[in-house]
Amino acid sequence: MTHAGYIAAGWSISAALLVSYAVMILLRGRRLSGRVPARRRRWMTTED
């Protein structure tokens, strides 16, 4: 495979950025959820 180093760098930098952002968002969501009363978090009632 040509340019293997560039490809690895490109994909891994992208993955690292996106994954770390997603993790940050999810964790902050969990933390703040605890501070908001359940009735103001209507998306939580997920089951039919």
Place this chain on the structure above:
Amino acid sequence: MREVLLVAAKDLRIELRSRVLLFQVAPFAVATLVLLGFALDADRSALRNFSPGLFWVAVLLTALLAAQRSVAVEHAGRAADALLLSATSPARIFAGKALALAAQLAVLEALLGVAMVVLYDARVEHFGLAVASAAAATVGIAAAGTLYGVLAAPMGVRETLLPVLLLPVFAPVLIGATRAFGDALGTAAVNGWAWFGLLGLFALVYAVFGALAYGPLLEAEA
């Protein structure tokens, strides 16, 4: 129109009284040109070739200061509230302040132009093109500066926030004005009048956008 001129005249009179433009902004502008000369190792031909770009970089940095000053005038002593309480429409206040800012920038540009000719050995070949494109660029800078100035105004971080918001907006002006001046000063073989058109478009777009957006912005401050 009367109100536009009233606001503009008021801003200019404040500048005449306080002399901030003369004693603080103008020396800053010239000092910028001098430093840029040092950066290019005072190479005569390089300086002449790059003089359009250096000139406009200096103008834009100066415009940041002038825009900040134009907002600061309204916020000292909460005079902005008095303008809000007058029956004047926000679009007219915007036009007046942008007009005053444009007039101040024009003076600074004239000064910088002389400095450019002297320091960088630039030669103006098409005077009409240079003046026309500078005028169009100035209106655009003044409109954008007035709008973004009030956008960043009431926060405690105006000095740092305004450049962050405003410099990307200046990108097309810098490109356009540099090219147009390149033609006018004979350092680039391009069609300067086409660039003048682009500068005019920018000025028009930001004048209209600013006039529309100024009202909601003043409201947000209140």
Place this chain on the structure above:
Amino acid sequence: MESAVWLRDAVCCRGRFPALAGVDLDVAEGEILLLRGPNGAGKTTLLRLLAGLATLDGGRGTVLGCDLGSDRRALRPQVGLLGHDLMLYEDLTVVENLRFFAALAGASDAESRAALERLEVAPRLADVPLRRLSAGQRKRVAAASLAVRRPRLWLLDEPHAGLDESGRGAVNRLVRDAAGRGATVVLASHEAPAAAEVATRTVHLVGGIVAGRSPDSPAAPASSSPAAAPPPIEQVSDA
């Protein structure tokens, strides 16, 4: 009589702080209302709210027939506010300041000169930049710039502070004149004797509400948590 100011459970925040925590207030046209209360009671915020300069974050209110929620732009030109900040330009002279605001309000130069005379600003000060005047002199100039605009509702925040005896007299004459011509005046003042001299009624403001109302039973239960947006469910389900 027509009501100039009508507030019900008005909430108004300065940043995150609820400076007004549910104010009920009625002021009739032609009244001269004195607001009293300790520092931090919300007097200044109330005046800014009535001027249409602060947003109504909860409750309802109408001033001079304009709704505070939706119609502040129509309200503002009819209101004159004399605040702690002068709302004038420090670098301009007395006359230039006055002429500028008079011109915006459509008043003539002669009127601005007359206003200066009524506030007993010495003619020799006319061409002095505001920056060089004393606190009391500036206050007189600010009051004059208010008078020039001939507002229907005068909102005066500590109009007597920093003024000498003659200055207080001049301000009081101005207030009485305005009320005599049918304007409504709301003034906040700690200078009890001077203010009580002109006031037709006094209201006490404490902790962001009008004293005398029980703080435990908000007047309008339906909108008693006014700072919050309506519950999200209703807001989105019809979108």
Place this chain on the structure above:
Amino acid sequence: MSILLGRPPGDRPPSAAPGHTGSRATRILGVATLVGLVGLCLCAFIFSPPDSRPGPEPGSRIGQFDAVRLMYVHFPAAIWTYSALGLCALASGVYLWRRGVWWDRLAHASAEIGVLLCAVTLLTGMIWGRPIWNTWWEWGDVRVVTTLVLFLTYAGYLALRSVPAAPEARARRSAILGVGGAVLIPIVNRSVEWWENRTLHQQSTLEELRIEDLTLFTLVLGIAVMGVFFLWILIHRFRLAWLEAEVESAGLEAALAERRAEAGEVAATGAGAGGTGEGGSAP
């Protein structure tokens, strides 16, 4: 629209609410992202061929070779950058028109994700450009320069949002800036295009590569996967913005109660001293 907030609670007991921003919709999207990602990796690294075609001289080969595999990230990221920032501008415009907090939060969420994707676009573009154009940064390319200005513009938008301010004032200012960005970008694009009127970029990536069917399929798959990911993270980010606003307004209600209590105290203790008589005790 209601997908962002989920369905109304109905008669379910509120205590059943779990402490996170997930819901059935996000779980479906999340799983779809992961499955799609596996498929994309297979297509991008194993099934799809390198870009290679006969060169002008007999026997030689030209093309991007395996570097084309970077395109499967770069191109989808670019597409969704423009979509996200376009959505931000759109939501900002609607906010100015209709004034709903919903739009403000949507603008915030999409701007943040857009800036992130823009960073990914720029970085992968630079990494791709190094072997193919032989430079990290190519000034002569319109899209490269425009995208950088776009990045700076909306980074400024996020900077403005990060400054503490009253929620409504902040929403209004941000909305104007969001719309302003959309006004600016076409002008920047035009000016940069004239500035260097030759362009290095693939006129259209899809045309220039003599596209094998599988390469095209992988690009489209990449766009789809990135799109599902975008939707998934957008929903989470939007709900987070919602929670942040709720926490803020809950603080406000507490402050309001405190303020009223303060009024009660003063009224109780100071009933005599405060005086109800006109012109009573001086302060």
